[in-house]
Amino acid sequence: MRRAVLIVIPYLWLLALFLIPFVIVLKISLSDVALARPPYMPQLDLSEGWAGIRDFFAALDFENFVFLTTDDLYFKAYLSSLRIAVTATLITLVVGYPIAYGMARAAPEWRPTLLMLVILPFWTSFLIRVYSWMGILSNEGVLNQFLIGLGVIGEPLQILNTNTAVYIGIVYTYLPFMILPIYAALEKMDESLLEAAEDLGASRLSAFWLVTVPLSRSGIVAGCFLVLIPSIGEFVIPSLLGGSDTLMIGKVLWEEFFSNRDWPVASAVAVILLLILIIPIVLFQRSEDKAREAGK
Amino acid sequence: MVNEKSFAPWDDPDARPLIRFERVTKRFGDFTAIDDLTLDIYEREFFALLGPSGCGKTTMMRMLAGFEEPSEGQILLSGRDIAHVPPNKRAVNMMFQSYALFPHLSVWDNIAFGLRREGKPKEQIEARVQEMLRLTRLEKFARRKPHQISGGQRQRVALARSLAKAPKLLLLDEPLGALDRKLREETQFELMDIQEKTGTTFVIVTHDQEEAMTVASRVAVMDEGRIVQVATPDVIYEAPTSVYVADFIGDVNLIRGTARARDAGPAPEPDAAAPEAVDPVPGAAAPLPQPEGRRPQPNAMGKWLHDRVLYRILGRRPDEPRQLPPPEPARAPAQPAPAPAATPEIPPGGIEIRWSEDTPPLIAANGDPALDGKPVVLALRPEKLGIARERPAAANLLQGKVIDIGYLGNISTYHVELPDGTMVKAQITNTRRVSRRDITWEDEVWLSFSPTAGVVLEE
Ligand SMILES: Nc1ncnc2c1ncn2[C@@H]1O[C@H](COP(=O)(O)OP(=O)(O)O)[C@@H](O)[C@H]1O
Ligand SMILES: [Mg+2]
Numbered sequence: 001m002r003r004a005v006l007i008v009i010p011y012l013w014l015l016a017l018f019l020i021p022f023v024i025v026l027k028i029s030l031s032d033v034a035l036a037r038p039p040y041m042p043q044l045d046l047s048e049g050w051a052g053i054r055d056f057f058a059a060l061d062f063e064n065f066v067f068l069t070t071d072d073l074y075f076k077a078y079l080s081s082l083r084i085a086v087t088a089t090l091i092t093l094v095v096g097y098p099i100a101y102g103m104a105r106a107a108p109e110w111r112p113t114l115l116m117l118v119i120l121p122f123w124t125s126f127l128i129r130v131y132s133w134m135g136i137l138s139n140e141g142v143l144n145q146f147l148i149g150l151g152v153i154g155e156p157l158q159i160l161n162t163n164t165a166v167y168i169g170i171v172y173t174y175l176p177f178m179i180l181p182i183y184a185a186l187e188k189m190d191e192s193l194l195e196a197a198e199d200l201g202a203s204r205l206s207a208f209w210l211v212t213v214p215l216s217r218s219g220i221v222a223g224c225f226l227v228l229i230p231s232i233g234e235f236v237i238p239s240l241l242g243g244s245d246t247l248m249i250g251k252v253l254w255e256e257f258f259s260n261r262d263w264p265v266a267s268a269v270a271v272i273l274l275l276i277l278i279i280p281i282v283l284f285q286r287s288e289d290k291a292r293e294a295g296k
Numbered sequence: 297m298v299n300e301k302s303f304a305p306w307d308d309p310d311a312r313p314l315i316r317f318e319r320v321t322k323r324f325g326d327f328t329a330i331d332d333l334t335l336d337i338y339e340r341e342f343f344a345l346l347g348p349s350g351c352g353k354t355t356m357m358r359m360l361a362g363f364e365e366p367s368e369g370q371i372l373l374s375g376r377d378i379a380h381v382p383p384n385k386r387a388v389n390m391m392f393q394s395y396a397l398f399p400h401l402s403v404w405d406n407i408a409f410g411l412r413r414e415g416k417p418k419e420q421i422e423a424r425v426q427e428m429l430r431l432t433r434l435e436k437f438a439r440r441k442p443h444q445i446s447g448g449q450r451q452r453v454a455l456a457r458s459l460a461k462a463p464k465l466l467l468l469d470e471p472l473g474a475l476d477r478k479l480r481e482e483t484q485f486e487l488m489d490i491q492e493k494t495g496t497t498f499v500i501v502t503h504d505q506e507e508a509m510t511v512a513s514r515v516a517v518m519d520e521g522r523i524v525q526v527a528t529p530d531v532i533y534e535a536p537t538s539v540y541v542a543d544f545i546g547d548v549n550l551i552r553g554t555a556r557a558r559d560a561g562p563a564p565e566p567d568a569a570a571p572e573a574v575d576p577v578p579g580a581a582a583p584l585p586q587p588e589g590r591r592p593q594p595n596a597m598g599k600w601l602h603d604r605v606l607y608r609i610l611g612r613r614p615d616e617p618r619q620l621p622p623p624e625p626a627r628a629p630a631q632p633a634p635a636p637a638a639t640p641e642i643p644p645g646g647i648e649i650r651w652s653e654d655t656p657p658l659i660a661a662n663g664d665p666a667l668d669g670k671p672v673v674l675a676l677r678p679e680k681l682g683i684a685r686e687r688p689a690a691a692n693l694l695q696g697k698v699i700d701i702g703y704l705g706n707i708s709t710y711h712v713e714l715p716d717g718t719m720v721k722a723q724i725t726n727t728r729r730v731s732r733r734d735i736t737w738e739d740e741v742w743l744s745f746s747p748t749a750g751v752v753l754e755e
Contacts, residue, residue, distance in 0.1 A: 195392070197409070199361055200458075200461065202409075
């Protein structure tokens with residue numbers, strides 16, 4: 001009985017915070033845009049009884065999804081989001097792995113402090129932190145002034161409002177999500193395994209590739225998904241740091257909702273985005289299960 | 297089998313050691329883990345490092361494997377200083393105390409790891425791995441991951457992996473620590489077998505003295521970063537040079553007293569006067585000296601049972617029970633003309649040890665007369681003491697009361713309290729069944745030992 005209750009709690013949580021909102025969005029995506037409040041039709045009218053419910057379901061259709069295929073803007077936006085997110089994830093991995101490695105190899109008394117430093121940025125608002133990157137990256141910003149002051153460059157670099165700035169923003173924002181799982185995996189690793197590898201004739205470098213990397217695989221996979229999944233739908237970073245040519249689906253979604261007030265199309269965009277995200281989430285789950293099976 | 301007479305390179309002045317520690321000191325911060333240590337290990341040896349936890353055994357292994365560098369002194373491998381040779385360039389492999397198997401690789405791949413690093417052709421690697429799997433009886437588990445096999449199998453994988461590259465020198469750091477007794481003994485013999493087959497030099501770390509005695513050609517006993525004694529297992533056991541070694545290896549009775557030189561006699565045996573002289577016949581030195589005529593006899597119940605019931609099957613009981621003659625009192629075979637048993641021959645020379653006001657001094661014919669007047673410790677192995685209820689004829693006698701009897705199946709240990717409170721252990725092989733032994737708790741008994749049964753050590 002108690003176990004049943006304990007199992008039910010997460011499902012209730014999932015139902016309330018994921019499934020119900022999703023069903024609502026799905027319903028809107030099947031509706032038609034209308035000059036009304038809320039701005040779509042049909043509305044469910046329970047006072048009509050069964051007939052009302054039947055009319056409601058009869059009015060739903062896949063028109064908006066068909067519309068998404070007629071304008072290649074959407075397809076391009078999905079593709080470009082995916083490309084930006086994947087690239088940014090790989091950069092985050094390259095930046096985050098050495099940091100996690102250094103932390104895991106640091107003296108034990110230093111580790112809590114280092115962890116603290118990684119988490120510290122979360123104590124200020126995400127929006128403010130992204131804003132401050134505008135101040136750093138703009139033509140008159142700190143970075144350009146510094147580089148000009150050093151004499152490295154003569155002209156300010158155009159970084160803000162380009163994809164480069166978006167990458168910087170994503171890498172910066174999601175770095176802790178990459179570092180923490182990799183750190184957790186590396187910290188667990190028995191250092192004598194590296195000594196064993198060296199003892200058997202591996203150089204330091206090949207010991208790293210043959211032992212450290214495979215053993216931190218679960219951390220790498222977790223970190224990559226934790227960065228990839230939110231960055232595909234990222235909206236704030238591309239709109240603040242990106243340029244007019246930065247095409248990301250999050251931005252498109254925002255435009256549809258708030259500029260065009262076309263809730264049904266925006267919802268359709270969101271549903272497709274969700275379906276795209278489900279693929280990596282399922283893959284992630286699979287690899288977690290496999291890792292658990294292989295563990296201990 | 298390890299004590300083949302022919303194999304003793306350490307006695308050969310021309311033999312060149314495979315490994316030489318030359319005044320090696322290793323410090324961690326201001327803690328000295330290895331203290332000015334000098335040691336030679338020869339090719340094909342099975343060398344055991346024995347010592348309590350924290351005495352620096354692992355540190356020595358790690359210096360040999362290349363994971364630590366000596367703070368002072370040097371380590372030579374085949375005559376070459378290896379201080380700056382990295383671990384992956386040494387013809388040395390180590391079996392880690394924790395096994396350190398790669399958890400993401402199968403048993404097969406674990407064993408092949410070192411071979412692959414050498415860039416050998418595939419067929420050769422396969423053949424070698426197969427050979428190792430056969431040697432360690434792991435063929436059935438080749439495809440399993442380390443977490444899918446038992447502790448003992450894991451240990452064998454670690455062994456196979458470190459052997460696969462056929463290293464000149466194999467380091468085993470407490471390799472059998474995780475095994476239960478039976479598997480442990482089996483594996484010890486397996487190790488010796490492998491060592492004989494492959495001719496590899498083994499250095500094994502252990503804190504189990506029995507293990508060291510079983511497998512090793514020589515044993516080094518360590519204490520706080522120093523080597524206290526290096527010798528073959530029998531010498532370590534029979535002729536320890538310090539109280540520490542005597543106490544560390546096996547059970548020992550330590551009797552403290554003052555030495556007094558004895559009359560050297562007309563023709564002192566050179567053997568008996570040598571300070572480290574081993575009891576010439578260790579096994580024969582410990583018999584239970586029994587007075588004439590005393591034979592094992594059935595008790596009243598046994599007699600009744602026999603005479604009333606069992607005689608039909610077994611026949612009449614002979615008046616004189618059939619049995620081996622009683623063992624002769626301890627005596628070195630080199631000595632002339634055995635005297636009648638009542639007054640055992642005591643070789644002249646050596647020392648006597650005064651250890652208590654009201655008992656005669658103990659005679660140690662193998663003690664160094666130069667110790668005259670010094671405080672000494674007589675180290676006596678429990679199995680070299682005889683125990684009897686009636687006063688036997690022996691050179692050395694101690695009287696006491698049985699406080700406790702430890703029954704270990706094949707042997708029994710009698711804990712005897714002497715009048716001054718000293719506890720002495722005597723170990724007797726159980727040739728008779730428990731119910732037929734005549735000594736029991738609270739019995740007043742005599743402990744006896746020969747004049748060469750003990751080892752005299754300076755305090
Ligand atoms: N890396 C190290 N840093 C500091 N002290 C160490 C280190 N390695 C070993 N020691 C110390 O050296 C001593 C010997 O250790 P070790 O060789 O592991 O002993 P054992 O004989 O039990 O294998 C111990 O007191 C240990 O604390
Ligand atoms: Mg150790």
